[in-house]
Amino acid sequence: MWRWGYRPYVRRAERRAKAARELARLAKKGHRASPIVVGGRAIATTFWGKAWCDNLESYSDFSNRLPRGRTYVRNGSVVDLRIEPGGITALVSGSDIYRVGIGIDRLAKGAWNGIRRSCAGRIASMIELLQGRLSQGVMEVITRRNGGMFPAPKEISMKCSCPDWATMCKHVAAVLYGVGARLDHQPELLFTLRQVDHLELIAGAGDVGAILAPASSGRQTIADADLADVFGIELEAAPPPAGRPAVPGGKRQRARAEARSPRRTKRTPSAAESPGETAPSSHTGARKTPRTARRAGPAKLPRGKR
Numbered sequence: 001m002w003r004w005g006y007r008p009y010v011r012r013a014e015r016r017a018k019a020a021r022e023l024a025r026l027a028k029k030g031h032r033a034s035p036i037v038v039g040g041r042a043i044a045t046t047f048w049g050k051a052w053c054d055n056l057e058s059y060s061d062f063s064n065r066l067p068r069g070r071t072y073v074r075n076g077s078v079v080d081l082r083i084e085p086g087g088i089t090a091l092v093s094g095s096d097i098y099r100v101g102i103g104i105d106r107l108a109k110g111a112w113n114g115i116r117r118s119c120a121g122r123i124a125s126m127i128e129l130l131q132g133r134l135s136q137g138v139m140e141v142i143t144r145r146n147g148g149m150f151p152a153p154k155e156i157s158m159k160c161s162c163p164d165w166a167t168m169c170k171h172v173a174a175v176l177y178g179v180g181a182r183l184d185h186q187p188e189l190l191f192t193l194r195q196v197d198h199l200e201l202i203a204g205a206g207d208v209g210a211i212l213a214p215a216s217s218g219r220q221t222i223a224d225a226d227l228a229d230v231f232g233i234e235l236e237a238a239p240p241p242a243g244r245p246a247v248p249g250g251k252r253q254r255a256r257a258e259a260r261s262p263r264r265t266k267r268t269p270s271a272a273e274s275p276g277e278t279a280p281s282s283h284t285g286a287r288k289t290p291r292t293a294r295r296a297g298p299a300k301l302p303r304g305k306r
Contacts, residue, residue, distance in 0.1 A: 019093035047132025049184035069173020103157040
């Protein structure tokens with residue numbers, strides 16, 4: 001029996017065991033968990049993650065529940081978190097496994113257009129945007145409380161399967177902090193959540209095309225290996241030209257392979273094989289030089305003159 005409406009305390013090891021059983025059950029149904037793992041005291045360490053958490057803590061509406069949420073996310077209680085267009089779903093381990101659903105309104109069209117106008121020509125590339133290497137002016141535009149990228153309390157709807165009657169329980173608070181930790185590694189999910197296209201903030205529509213442009217266009221390009229590291233994709237090697245076998249490696253290895261292969265040399269025609277003439281055949285009239293003529297020796301004199 002519960003006292004004063006509170007559930008009995010459950011130790012952390014027991015909570016984790018419950019969470020492991022629940023995740024194993026979901027895995028059998030094909031659900032792949034995406035937990036939040038925080039190393040150390042800092043929940044977020046990059047520009048986007050810190051900005052999300054700072055915005056969350058700036059609203060007095062959330063101040064009472066946020067401290068418990070920080071504790072929960074740090075000890076690994078958010079065992080699954082997914083960010084989708086307009087919403088967040090999560091599983092949080094407490095006295096039981098609770099299901100959390102958070103709705104986020106789409107960013108207003110007027111606010112998005114204002115952000116685009118303010119950032120026009122001030123963000124050079126997608127890499128600069130996602131890594132948070134932005135000017136102070138751009139950062140102020142994106143993170144401002146009114147008209148910025150982050151949702152206000154009135155744009156957030158929350159629900160949790162726990163018996164807490166509060167609008168924001170500690171499980172919801174843990175999930176909101178978990179979003180900040182997730183943005184550390186996938187900042188583009190903020191734009192997915194607010195249902196806007198982050199490519200629209202990049203100065204110049206051809207910016208991504210410039211990165212992928214071939215070398216013959218005269219523009220500076222990124223090497224295949226660097227491009228694969230940046231975008232997390234694997235690039236297939238171009239097929240070798242027709243008539244030439246594929247050689248592993250680059251141009252130097254191909255040149256070495258060709259140097260080692262036997263080359264055909266042109267036979268220079270002899271004087272007897274000049275145009276219009278035919279070389280005499282060894283079968284017809286060609287006289288062989290006697291073997292004795294090849295040897296050098298003293299000439300023999302007639303018998304009477306010795």
